[in-house]
Amino acid sequence: EAGVAQSPRYKIIEKRQSVAFWCNPISGHATLYWYQQILGQGPKLLIQFQNNGVVDDSQLPKDRFSAERLKGVDSTLKIQPAKLEDSAVYLCASRRPGSSYNEQFFGPGTRLTVL
Amino acid sequence: ELKVEQNPLFLSMQEGKNYTIYCNYSTTSDRLYWYRQDPGKSLESLFVLLSNGAVKQEGRLMASLDTKARLSTLHITAAVHDLSATYFCAVLTNAGKSTFGDGTTLTVKP
Numbered sequence: 001e002a003g004v005a006q007s008p009r010y011k012i013i014e015k016r017q018s019v020a021f022w023c024n025p026i027s028g029h030a031t032l033y034w035y036q037q038i039l040g041q042g043p044k045l046l047i048q049f050q051n052n053g054v055v056d057d058s059q060l061p062k063d064r065f066s067a068e069r070l071k072g073v074d075s076t077l078k079i080q081p082a083k084l085e086d087s088a089v090y091l092c093a094s095r096r097p098g099s100s101y102n103e104q105f106f107g108p109g110t111r112l113t114v115l
Numbered sequence: 116e117l118k119v120e121q122n123p124l125f126l127s128m129q130e131g132k133n134y135t136i137y138c139n140y141s142t143t144s145d146r147l148y149w150y151r152q153d154p155g156k157s158l159e160s161l162f163v164l165l166s167n168g169a170v171k172q173e174g175r176l177m178a179s180l181d182t183k184a185r186l187s188t189l190h191i192t193a194a195v196h197d198l199s200a201t202y203f204c205a206v207l208t209n210a211g212k213s214t215f216g217d218g219t220t221l222t223v224k225p
Contacts (some may be wrong), residue, residue, distance in 0.1 A: 031211070042119075042203050042215030043158070056212055091157060101165070102146060102207055106158040 002026065004107035006092050012113045018080040021110045024073070025094030031055075033104065034067055034077050035091040043091055049075060050097075082114045117142045119206050121216035128194045128223050136219045138187040138204035146207040147187045149178050151200045152218070158203065162189075194223045 005024040013019050025032050030051050035043035046065065048055040051072040060067070064083070069075040079086055089111050093104040118141040128134055138147070146165055150158040162171045164180035164187060171178050175198065177190045187204055201218045208214070 033213070040217070042205075042217045044215070045213060048212065056210070101163045102211070103148070103160055103163055104213065105160070108157045 004092055004094050004105055006090075006107040006110055008110055009108060010111050010113075012115065013082055014115050015084055016081040018078065019082055019112060020076050020078045021090050021092075021112075023075045023077070023092030023107060025075075025092070026096070026105055029094035029096045029105070030072070031095040031097055032069060032075050033093040033095075034075070035093065037089045037091055037109070039088070046077070046090075079112075082112075084114050087112055087114045117144075117206060117208060117212075117214045119204060119214050119216040121202075121204060121219050124217060124219060126219055126221045128191070128221065130195055130223055130225050131193050133193065134191050136189040136191070136202060136221075138189070138216055140185050140187075140204075140206045140214075142185075142206075142208070144182070144185075144206045144208055147180050148205045148207065148213070149187070149189055150203045150205065152203065153200050161202075189219075191221070194221075196223050196225065199223045 032049045034046045037043045046060045047057040047067045049069045052069045067077045089109040091109045092107045095104045120139045149162040152158050162178040167182040169180045175192045180187045201220045203218045205213045205215045
């Protein structure tokens with residue numbers, strides 16, 4: 001089966017600009033996650049969707065970050081306006097509910113550089 | 116707030132040596148995951164540990180889970196250069212939220 005797809009793979013913007021990332025999860029995976037991974041750190045959960053509903057967005061900086069998953073399949077994560085400290089890799093992951101392992105499958109990530 | 120701590124954060128080993136990476140977590144959970152990440156790459160799942168006393172092995176890597184001590188270990192046997200990578204543990208809460216450690220960067224030298 002196809003894995004989690006993300007685009008773009010790389011993005012360079014200047015501070016105060018806007019940027020959007022796209023994720024298409026594995027077919028049939030109802031749960032979708034967005035993580036932020038700053039260099040030298042582990043992934044930090046930004047938002048978790050179950051179908052098109054938000055399960056957890058407690059660590060999403062809502063003044064500048066937004067995410068949606070309108071049809072319960074693909075998702076977009078937006079940053080507006082970007083700050084220098086947003087430079088990171090943004091990882092999307094998906095999971096099939098009901099699996100005994102509850103295992104997440106990660107996409108290749110989008111590397112964002114804010115200048 | 117769930118905290119996951121790994122140690123060491125950096126590990127330099129000689130080929131052929133053994134070593135253990137530790138993962139401590141701060142709240143009750145019976146699901147723990149180990150991932151590998153190569154530079155510039157995404158996370159690759161290594162092990163899923165679902166219950167107290169679980170032990171899984173794949174090649175030169177063996178992972179174990181002690182839920183009472185809130186501790187998981189990743190043991191490396193007779194290290195080879197191909198094992199050089201960053202290893203993350205992650206804990207899954209009952210609410211389905213994953214919290215990752217900051218990773219252990221392993222360098223295996225000839």
